[in-house]
Amino acid sequence: xxxxxxxxxxxxxxxxxxxxxxxxxxxxxxxxxxxxxxxxxxxxxxxxxxxxxxxxxxxxxxxxxxxxxxxxxxxxxxxxxxxxxxxxxxxxxxxxxxxxxxxxxxxxxxxxxxxxxxxxxxxxxxxxxxxxxxxxxxxxxxxxxxxxxxxxxxxxxxxxxxxxxxxxxxxxxxxxxxxxxxxxxxxxxxxxxxxxxxx
Amino acid sequence: xxxxxxxxxxxxxxxxxxxxxxxxxxxxxxxxxxxxxxxxxxxxxxxxxxxxxxxxxxxxxxxxxxxxxxxxxxxxxxxxxxxxxxxxxxxxxxxxxxxxxxxxxxxxxxxxxxxxxxxxxxxxxxxxxxxxxxxxxxxxxxxxxxxxxxxxxxxxxxxxxxxxxxxxxxxxxxxxxxxxxxxxxxxxxxxxxxxxxxx
Amino acid sequence: xxxxxxxxxxxxxxxxxxxxxxxxxxxxxxxxxxxxxxxxxxxxxxxxxxxxxxxxxxxxxxxxxxxxxxxxxxxxxxxxxxxxxxxxxxxxxxxxxxxxxxxxxxxxxxxxxxxxxxxxxxxxxxxxxxxxxxxxxxxxxxxxxxxxxxxxxxxxxxxxxxxxxxxxxxxxxxxxxxxxxxxxxxxxxxxxxxxxxxx
Amino acid sequence: xxxxxxxxxxxxxxxxxxxxxxxxxxxxxxxxxxxxxxxxxxxxxxxxxxxxxxxxxxxxxxxxxxxxxxxxxxxxxxxxxxxxxxxxxxxxxxxxxxxxxxxxxxxxxxxxxxxxxxxxxxxxxxxxxxxxxxxxxxxxxxxxxxxxxxxxxxxxxxxxxxxxxxxxxxxxxxxxxxxxxxxxxxxxxxxxxxxxxxx
DNA sequence: GTATAACCGAGACGGTACGTCCCGTCTTACC
DNA sequence: GGTAAGACGGGACGTACCGTCTCGGTTATAC
Numbered sequence: 001x002x003x004x005x006x007x008x009x010x011x012x013x014x015x016x017x018x019x020x021x022x023x024x025x026x027x028x029x030x031x032x033x034x035x036x037x038x039x040x041x042x043x044x045x046x047x048x049x050x051x052x053x054x055x056x057x058x059x060x061x062x063x064x065x066x067x068x069x070x071x072x073x074x075x076x077x078x079x080x081x082x083x084x085x086x087x088x089x090x091x092x093x094x095x096x097x098x099x100x101x102x103x104x105x106x107x108x109x110x111x112x113x114x115x116x117x118x119x120x121x122x123x124x125x126x127x128x129x130x131x132x133x134x135x136x137x138x139x140x141x142x143x144x145x146x147x148x149x150x151x152x153x154x155x156x157x158x159x160x161x162x163x164x165x166x167x168x169x170x171x172x173x174x175x176x177x178x179x180x181x182x183x184x185x186x187x188x189x190x191x192x193x194x195x196x197x198x199x
Numbered sequence: 200x201x202x203x204x205x206x207x208x209x210x211x212x213x214x215x216x217x218x219x220x221x222x223x224x225x226x227x228x229x230x231x232x233x234x235x236x237x238x239x240x241x242x243x244x245x246x247x248x249x250x251x252x253x254x255x256x257x258x259x260x261x262x263x264x265x266x267x268x269x270x271x272x273x274x275x276x277x278x279x280x281x282x283x284x285x286x287x288x289x290x291x292x293x294x295x296x297x298x299x300x301x302x303x304x305x306x307x308x309x310x311x312x313x314x315x316x317x318x319x320x321x322x323x324x325x326x327x328x329x330x331x332x333x334x335x336x337x338x339x340x341x342x343x344x345x346x347x348x349x350x351x352x353x354x355x356x357x358x359x360x361x362x363x364x365x366x367x368x369x370x371x372x373x374x375x376x377x378x379x380x381x382x383x384x385x386x387x388x389x390x391x392x393x394x395x396x397x398x
Numbered sequence: 399x400x401x402x403x404x405x406x407x408x409x410x411x412x413x414x415x416x417x418x419x420x421x422x423x424x425x426x427x428x429x430x431x432x433x434x435x436x437x438x439x440x441x442x443x444x445x446x447x448x449x450x451x452x453x454x455x456x457x458x459x460x461x462x463x464x465x466x467x468x469x470x471x472x473x474x475x476x477x478x479x480x481x482x483x484x485x486x487x488x489x490x491x492x493x494x495x496x497x498x499x500x501x502x503x504x505x506x507x508x509x510x511x512x513x514x515x516x517x518x519x520x521x522x523x524x525x526x527x528x529x530x531x532x533x534x535x536x537x538x539x540x541x542x543x544x545x546x547x548x549x550x551x552x553x554x555x556x557x558x559x560x561x562x563x564x565x566x567x568x569x570x571x572x573x574x575x576x577x578x579x580x581x582x583x584x585x586x587x588x589x590x591x592x593x594x595x596x597x
Numbered sequence: 598x599x600x601x602x603x604x605x606x607x608x609x610x611x612x613x614x615x616x617x618x619x620x621x622x623x624x625x626x627x628x629x630x631x632x633x634x635x636x637x638x639x640x641x642x643x644x645x646x647x648x649x650x651x652x653x654x655x656x657x658x659x660x661x662x663x664x665x666x667x668x669x670x671x672x673x674x675x676x677x678x679x680x681x682x683x684x685x686x687x688x689x690x691x692x693x694x695x696x697x698x699x700x701x702x703x704x705x706x707x708x709x710x711x712x713x714x715x716x717x718x719x720x721x722x723x724x725x726x727x728x729x730x731x732x733x734x735x736x737x738x739x740x741x742x743x744x745x746x747x748x749x750x751x752x753x754x755x756x757x758x759x760x761x762x763x764x765x766x767x768x769x770x771x772x773x774x775x776x777x778x779x780x781x782x783x784x785x786x787x788x789x790x791x792x793x794x795x796x
Numbered sequence: 797g798t799a800t801a802a803c804c805g806a807g808a809c810g811g812t813a814c815g816t817c818c819c820g821t822c823t824t825a826c827c
Numbered sequence: 828g829g830t831a832a833g834a835c836g837g838g839a840c841g842t843a844c845c846g847t848c849t850c851g852g853t854t855a856t857a858c
Contacts, residue, residue, distance in 0.1 A: 008807085014849095021286045039840085044810090047245040048810085051811085052809080055841065055842080059831040061840090144394070151395060152396070154394055158365070161365040161373075161386070161388065162361045162362075162364070162390055165361070167367035168368065169363055169367065174360075180850085187360070188352075188359070190357050192395055193391065194390065194395070195390060195393070197347065197351070197391060210830080212830095213829075216829095216830080238817085239819070240819085241818095243831090247831085249832060250820080250821090251830070251832090406801085409801080409802050409855050409856090411802075411803065415803095427846090437844060438844075448804065448805045449806090453805085454803080456844080458845095459845090484819025522741065528770070542792070557765070558785060559762075559767055560787065563759065563761070564755070564768055567646075567758040584752060590793055591749055591788040591793060592788065592792070593748065594748060597747040605833080606824080607834065608835075610834060611823095614834090614835080636812080637814070638812085639813095647835065647836040648837090649817090649836080651836075656813095656815095734828070773818075
C-alpha cells in the first residue's frame with residue numbers, strides 16, 4: 001500500500017485560486033501591459049482573490065509572471081524525420097506562427113527584457129519554452145551531420161544560432177504585420193545553402 | 200538697445216545639468232536596472248539635479264531613456280572593402296566586442312525588451328544603433344552579389360537577419376563571460392558556406 | 399440505558415486549551431499591549447492553539463479580553479471592623495499594592511481605556527473588580543455614619559469617589575516606580591480630615 | 598532688520614492640508630472610533646489628502662492622534678481668586694462640563710488608554726491638556742495654605758489627587774447621562790470639609 | 797465495537813489597513 | 828526664466844491580522 005499522503009497540515013491551497021491568478025496575469029499581460037505596468041492589485045482583483053493568496057505562492061511579481069508565462073504551452077511541432085530541411089522548417093514555422101499571437105509574443109518580450117536584471121526570469125523561461133525546441137533542433141541537425149545530409153564539420157551550435165537568431169530578428173524588426181508564410185522555408189534554405197555562389 | 204541674441208529671455212538651460220542627467224540615466228541602466236525599475240528620483244539624485252530640470256526637457260521616463268541610449272556612440276568599423284567576408288567579420292566583431300561592455304549590452308537589452316510596451320524606445324534605438332550598421336551590411340552584401348562573390352539570387356534581407364540574429368542570440372543566450380574572439384569569423388564562414396556538404 | 403449526563407455528544411472541549419488561551423491573553427496584555435494591539439494570531443500561537451479553538455469559545459477579541467480580565471482575582475482584604483479609618487486604609491492599600499503588579503495594572507488600564515469603545519469591557523471589569531470593593535467601602539462608610547465616626551450628612555458616594563479616584567489618579571499619573579507605602583494612610587487621613595484648618 | 602527667514606528650501610508644507618488632516622482625525626474620532634479603529638486611509642480620504650502628506654508630518658497613527666487631540670483647546674476657566682473654594686469649583690466644573698462633550702471625552706479616553714503602551718501619547722496629552730489645570734489648581738491650593746484658608750500642613754499633591762480623581766471617577770463610572778450640575782460644588786465641599794463630624 | 801459527532805492543530809481564504817516608494821505636478825527661494 | 832529643493836495627490840508595493848473556511852486527525856458518547 002502506498003499511502004504516501006503528501007498533504008501538509010491545514011487547509012490545502014485552492015487550485016481554483018491558483019488557476020484564476022495565472023489566468024488573470026496572462027490576461028492582463030496580453031491586454032498590453034509590460035511586466036512593470038502590471039499590478040498585483042489588478043491581478044488579485046481580476047482573479048477575485050486576496051493579495052495574500054498570491055503572495056503565499058509567489059514571492060513577488062516577477063516570480064508570478066515567470067510561472068504564468070511558463071504555463072503557456074509551447075508544444076513541439078510533429079517532425080516527420082524524413083529530411084533535415086523539412087524538420088527545420090517545421091520548427092521555425094512554429095516560431096513564425098507564434099509571433100502572431102499576443103500571448104506568445106508578450107512572453108517572448110518579457111523573457112528577453114528581464115535577462116540582465118533578474119536572471120531567474122529569463123533562465124526559467126528559457127528552460128521551459130526554449131530548451132525543448134533547442135534540444136529538438138540539435139537532434140535534427142546532429143542527425144543530419146550523421147547521415148550525410150549536412151556537412152560533417154558543421155558547428156551545430158552556430159547553425160542553431162543562425163536559424164533561431166534570424167527568427168528573433170524578424171520578430172523584432174521585421175516587416176509590419178504578420179510575417180510571410182514562407183519565411184521559415186526561406187530562412188532554412190538560405191542557411192543551408194549558404195551565401196556562396198553555387199559551384 | 201538691440202542685442203541680437205535670439206535666445207529667449209531668462210537664464211539659459213544648463214548644459215551641465217543635461218549631461219549629468221544623461222550620464223546618471225545610463226549609469227543606472229548599466230547598474231542593472233530595467234527601464235521600469237529605473238526611477239526618475241534616483242536619476243535626479245544621482246545627477247544632483249531637481250526633478251523639475253528633468254521634466255522640463257523630457258516629458259517622461261521613456262523619452263529620457265530613448266535620448267540617453269541614443270547618446271551611446273555606435274561607430275562603424277572601418278571596412279577594407281576588399282572581400283565580403285572580411286567586411287562582414289569586421290561588422291559582426293564590433294557587435295561581439297560591444298557585448299562585453301555593460302552599457303552597450305544593457306542598451307541592447309532595453310531596446311529588445313521595450314519593443315511591445317513602448318514602440319518608440321526600440322524604434323529609436325533601431326534607427327540610431329542598428330540602422331547604420333544594417334545599411335553598411337547591406338552595401339557589403341549587395342556589392343558581393345554584384346561582383347559575384349555571393350550568389351546572384353541571394354535574399355539580402357534574409358542574409359542580414361541570419362548574421363545579425365546570430366550575434367543577438369549569442370549576446371543573450373551564449374556562453375557565460377566574454378564571447379570567443381573568433382566568433383564573428385565562424386558565424387560569417389558558416390553563414391556564407393551554408394550547412395550543405397561540400398559537393 | 400439512562401446515563402443522566404447532560405453533555406452533548408462528541409469530543410468535549412479541552413479545558414487545557416481554554417486555560418492556555420486565557421493565560422496567553424493576560425501575558426500579552428501584561429507584556430504591554432493595549433487591547434487593540436493584541437492580536438488573535440499572537441494569542442493562538444502563544445497558547446499553542448488553533449485560531450478556531452479561540453473563535454469557537456469567544457466571538458471576538460473583546461469578549462476574550464473581558465473573560466481574561468475577569469479571571470484575575472481581586473480578593474478583598476480582611477477588614478478588622480474596629481475603625482472606619484483602618485478599614486479604609488486596608489481597602490486603599492490593596493489598590494496601592496496592586497498598582498505594583500503588571501497584570502493588575504494593565505487590567506486597570508484596559509478597563510479605563512475601553513470604556514467608550516466597548517462599554518462591555520469596562521462594565522464587566524467594574525462588576526468583577528471594582529463593585530465588590532465599592533460594596534465593602536460603602537459598608538464601612540455607612541457604618542461610620544451610623545455610629546458617629548463620620549458626620550451624619552456625609553455623601554457616601556461622593557466620599558467613595560474621592561478615595562477611589564485618588565488611588566486611580568496616583569496609579570496613572572503618580573510618581574515613577576512603586577507608590578510610597580504610607581500612601582493609603584495619607585489619602586484616608588486627608589480625605590477624612592478635609593482641607594480646612596483645624597478649628 | 599530681522600529677516601530671520603526660517604523657511605527651508607523647497608515648497609513649503611501646506612497649512613491647509615495640515616488643518617484638514619487634524620480636522621478629519623478629530624471628526625473620525627468623534628464619530629465613535631477608538632484610536633485603533635481609526636484608519637490613516639480614512640483620514641487621508643476624508644481630508645482630501647495623500648497618505649504621504651500625513652506621513653511626512655507624523656511618523657504613525659498615534660503621533661497624529663496625539664497632535665490632533667492636543668489641538669482641542671482646554672482653556673482655563675476664569676478664576677476670581679477671592680476664595681479657594683470658588684476657584685476649585687470653577688476648575689472642577691470645567692471638567693464636568695467637558696465630560697458632556699464628545700471630543701473632550703474621547704480625548705480623555707485616548708489619553709487614559711495609551712498610558713502603558715505608548716508613554717509618549719499620554720505624556721504629551723498630559724503636558725498639553727492636564728498640566729495647565731494642575732498648575733492652576735496647585736496655585737489655588739498653595740495660596741489657600743498661605744493665607745490661612747487651608748490648613749498649613751495640607752499635602753497639596755494629595756489634595757489635588759482627591760479632587761481630580763473624584764472627577765475622573767464620576768466621568769468613568771458615574772451615573773448615566775450628564776453629571777449633576779452641582780457636582781463640582783459638592784466634591785469641593787466634601788473634600789474641604791472632610792468626613793469627620795463637625796466638632 | 798463501531799459509528800458518529802464535536803472537537804483539535806494547522807493553515808489557506810478574501811479582505812482591510814499598514815507604512816514606504818515613486819510617479820508626474822506644483823510651489824517656493826535663489827540666481 | 829532656469830534651478831535645486833521638496834511638498835503635493837495618487838497608486839502600487841509587500842506585510843500583518845482580521846474573522847471564516849477547510850483539511851486530516853483525535854476523543855468522546857451513543858448505538
